[in-house]
Amino acid sequence: MPGNWLQRISILAILINVPAVGAHFYLSHRFYSTAGIPVGTRVSPITGLTTANEKITESTATAYPCHVLRYTSINCKWCRQDEPAWQAFESALLRRGCDSTLLGPAAGDLPKDAVSTPDRHWLAIVPASVAREISFFATPTTVVFDRQWKVTWSKMGILEKGDTDKAAKSVK
Amino acid sequence: MRFFDFMLCTGLLFLAGFVVRLDLREARSVARLAAATGNPQEAPAALRSLAGFDRQGNPTDKLPPDAKRVAVFVIHGSKFQSEIELWNRARDLYPSVEFAGVCDDVRCIEQVSSAKTKVNFNPIVMGDYYATRWLLKADARSHMMVLDRGSGGIREADTPKSPGDLAGLKSTLEGK
Numbered sequence: 001m002p003g004n005w006l007q008r009i010s011i012l013a014i015l016i017n018v019p020a021v022g023a024h025f026y027l028s029h030r031f032y033s034t035a036g037i038p039v040g041t042r043v044s045p046i047t048g049l050t051t052a053n054e055k056i057t058e059s060t061a062t063a064y065p066c067h068v069l070r071y072t073s074i075n076c077k078w079c080r081q082d083e084p085a086w087q088a089f090e091s092a093l094l095r096r097g098c099d100s101t102l103l104g105p106a107a108g109d110l111p112k113d114a115v116s117t118p119d120r121h122w123l124a125i126v127p128a129s130v131a132r133e134i135s136f137f138a139t140p141t142t143v144v145f146d147r148q149w150k151v152t153w154s155k156m157g158i159l160e161k162g163d164t165d166k167a168a169k170s171v172k
Numbered sequence: 173m174r175f176f177d178f179m180l181c182t183g184l185l186f187l188a189g190f191v192v193r194l195d196l197r198e199a200r201s202v203a204r205l206a207a208a209t210g211n212p213q214e215a216p217a218a219l220r221s222l223a224g225f226d227r228q229g230n231p232t233d234k235l236p237p238d239a240k241r242v243a244v245f246v247i248h249g250s251k252f253q254s255e256i257e258l259w260n261r262a263r264d265l266y267p268s269v270e271f272a273g274v275c276d277d278v279r280c281i282e283q284v285s286s287a288k289t290k291v292n293f294n295p296i297v298m299g300d301y302y303a304t305r306w307l308l309k310a311d312a313r314s315h316m317m318v319l320d321r322g323s324g325g326i327r328e329a330d331t332p333k334s335p336g337d338l339a340g341l342k343s344t345l346e347g348k
Contacts (some may be wrong), residue, residue, distance in 0.1 A: 013184030
């Protein structure tokens with residue numbers, strides 16, 4: 001009888017293990033395939049045309065020692081909710097000498113009155129090379145690059161406490 | 173022997189508990205991510221803002237407004253000449269349809285921007301990020317996008333690879 005009992009428990013444990021391991025692989029894949037851009041990924045400088053039709057060339061895009069890229073939309077409620085945290089994040093990175101680029105899924109996702117400055121660009125349209133190299137899944141996504149456009153920090157979703165410090169340290 | 177069975181059973185139970193706990197943690201992470209982001213994008217989109225040229229070579233920032241259908245495809249810099257010839261021929265064959273080709277690299281952009289390259293369609297050098305990304309993904313599946321201005325619909329269709337494939341586009345492009 002005790003042998004029988006052990007056998008049943010063991011079969012139950014195996015029956016739990018098999019789907020649980022399957023679920024683990026599925027969830028891990030789903031999480032990592034959507035969790036921002038991996039650190040260390042190198043991309044070409046982000047070029048394009050701003051909302052005011054100013055051209056961001058490769059030389060403009062490489063003029064700063066680090067770069068922040070924010071994928072955002074005026075139609076995304078999480079982006080609006082994240083705005084104070086994003087502003088603090090962006091200010092901290094600009095103080096470190098980075099430039100900042102805001103890119104929308106479409107030009108219509110950016111504010112019509114957006115004004116670009118030398119260190120802050122509202123990028124309305126981009127060449128296909130940018131769309132091929134940078135894979136954004138959802139807004140908001142924030143990515144920090146070093147001078148050579150290598151990803152040093154990235155986050156999909158709203159910014160959380162401590163993110164600014166981590167991102168700033170990543171470009172030291 | 174019974175001790176060994178007991179230990180094996182306990183080990184399996186612990187392993188099951190550990191993996192289930194891991195699953196719950198990952199499920200929470202995925203749910204948190206889904207809840208804190210907007211528009212997870214799974215649908216095709218038309219290029220609305222762009223920079224390119226019209227068929228006369230004048231700079232333009234929109235797709236041709238008059239045509240009922242617009243075929244949007246990728247021009248590959250590596251096969252520039254043969255693709256230009258193919259799409260020029262497509263436009264001759266389907267004059268009621270507009271064609272817009274999005275350059276995939278700098279080589280293509282330089283060539284369509286030079287006055288020497290005569291094209292019979294609308295070359296595009298920049299566009300909306302998401303629509304361009306969708307087009308590139310479609311191109312990887314050997315597809316182009318066809319916009320139907322009447323219905324506002326957008327769908328994928330097979331990209332012709334050679335002049336011989338162009339006749340087969342009639343129903344796709346003209347809806348006949």
